[in-house]
Amino acid sequence: MGAFPATRMRRLRQSDWTRRLVRERHVTPDDLVWSVVVTDSGKDRDPVGAMPGVERFSVKELVKEAKIARDLGIPAIAMFPHIDPAKKDEHGTEALNPDGLVPTAIKAIKDAVPDIGIICDVALDPFTSHGHDGVLKDGVILNDETVERLVEQALVQARAGCDVIAPSDMMDGRIGAVRDALEGDGHTDTLILSYAAKYASGFYGPYREAIGSAGVLTGDKKTYQMDPGNISEALREVELDLAEGADMVMVKPGLPYLDIVKFVSDTFAVPVLAFQVSGEYAMIEAAAANGWIDGDRVMLETLLAFRRAGASGIVTYFAPRAARLLNG
Numbered sequence: 001m002g003a004f005p006a007t008r009m010r011r012l013r014q015s016d017w018t019r020r021l022v023r024e025r026h027v028t029p030d031d032l033v034w035s036v037v038v039t040d041s042g043k044d045r046d047p048v049g050a051m052p053g054v055e056r057f058s059v060k061e062l063v064k065e066a067k068i069a070r071d072l073g074i075p076a077i078a079m080f081p082h083i084d085p086a087k088k089d090e091h092g093t094e095a096l097n098p099d100g101l102v103p104t105a106i107k108a109i110k111d112a113v114p115d116i117g118i119i120c121d122v123a124l125d126p127f128t129s130h131g132h133d134g135v136l137k138d139g140v141i142l143n144d145e146t147v148e149r150l151v152e153q154a155l156v157q158a159r160a161g162c163d164v165i166a167p168s169d170m171m172d173g174r175i176g177a178v179r180d181a182l183e184g185d186g187h188t189d190t191l192i193l194s195y196a197a198k199y200a201s202g203f204y205g206p207y208r209e210a211i212g213s214a215g216v217l218t219g220d221k222k223t224y225q226m227d228p229g230n231i232s233e234a235l236r237e238v239e240l241d242l243a244e245g246a247d248m249v250m251v252k253p254g255l256p257y258l259d260i261v262k263f264v265s266d267t268f269a270v271p272v273l274a275f276q277v278s279g280e281y282a283m284i285e286a287a288a289a290n291g292w293i294d295g296d297r298v299m300l301e302t303l304l305a306f307r308r309a310g311a312s313g314i315v316t317y318f319a320p321r322a323a324r325l326l327n328g
């Protein structure tokens with residue numbers, strides 16, 4: 001390597017064409033999964049206070065939005081339910097209802113827009129009266145009892161036509177149990193995206209408002225979600241979930257855990273997705289609304305950062321906005 005002045009790093013930066021020619025990483029609409037909230041409130045569009053620009057959609061409206069996303073080139077949507085609080089109970093029974101909001105939405109989208117992928121969260125928190133992802137007894141989240149319910153929830157989703165089952169609950173052994181159940185029920189091609197490295201994070205705050213679990217959540221999720229200080233534990237979690245039958249793994253939250261995205265993608269030859277969660281969205285939007293940053297520019301820069309760290313895809317509330325900008 002020559003030294004200055006034989007080497008001038010700025011030569012390659014001098015014009016748009018040189019910068020484009022040597023750019024090492026790219027983000028395209030193909031890399032995006034749109035996270036959406038579906039509601040049975042009766043309103044077609046219902047704004048989420050802590051996430052300006054994000055609305056909960058009725059099933060009918062979500063079908064229209066899924067078409068738009070498909071036309072923008074977005075490969076898949078990840079769906080999260082906001083249900084009538086009257087339907088919540090201690091065991092999250094509504095999660096197992098084959099005629100519930102999620103299976104109804106899956107069928108409606110698959111009917112109208114069969115070529116967009118549908119990813120469904122497997123966890124009980126949108127359905128429990130206490131806001132936890134599992135079965136709560138005497139202040140403890142019961143692992144094995146929860147897994148039994150998650151398996152049923154996953155089967156309800158797969159039977160409705162869900163393409164990707166995405167357990168986000170962090171119970172031990174759930175990926176193997178869900179995979180066995182899918183094989184046993186004839187869903188041999190249903191994908192599993194495991195939220196393998198999911199941290200107990202303050203960045204989920206606005207999401208809990210979005211699905212209506214903010215007011216009800218008692219305590220925190222630290223006995224099942226990972227401690228933010230841990231690195232090697234994330235690799236163990238990923239290794240186990242792959243051994244149990246996951247096709248893809250997720251790291252969550254996203255940008256604050258970019259080191260984990262990089263470690264996981266360097267270590268395992270599987271697709272790694274990163275979740276740009278609700279709090280990350282809210283921070284960008286809040287700063288942009290104050291005129292402190294250029295929101296579109298910062299948003300695209302964060303998406304590229306995920307790609308640089310090795311993410312195959314990014315789950316983000318920004319997906320349609322980003323796709324519009326990227327499509328020019």
Ligand code: PBG
Nearest residue numbers: 123125168203204207277278279
């Ligand atoms: C829970 C779940 C959470 C998110 C997705 N699934 C929150 C939590 O674990 O409390 C967070 C998504 C976001 O913040 O955007 N199963």
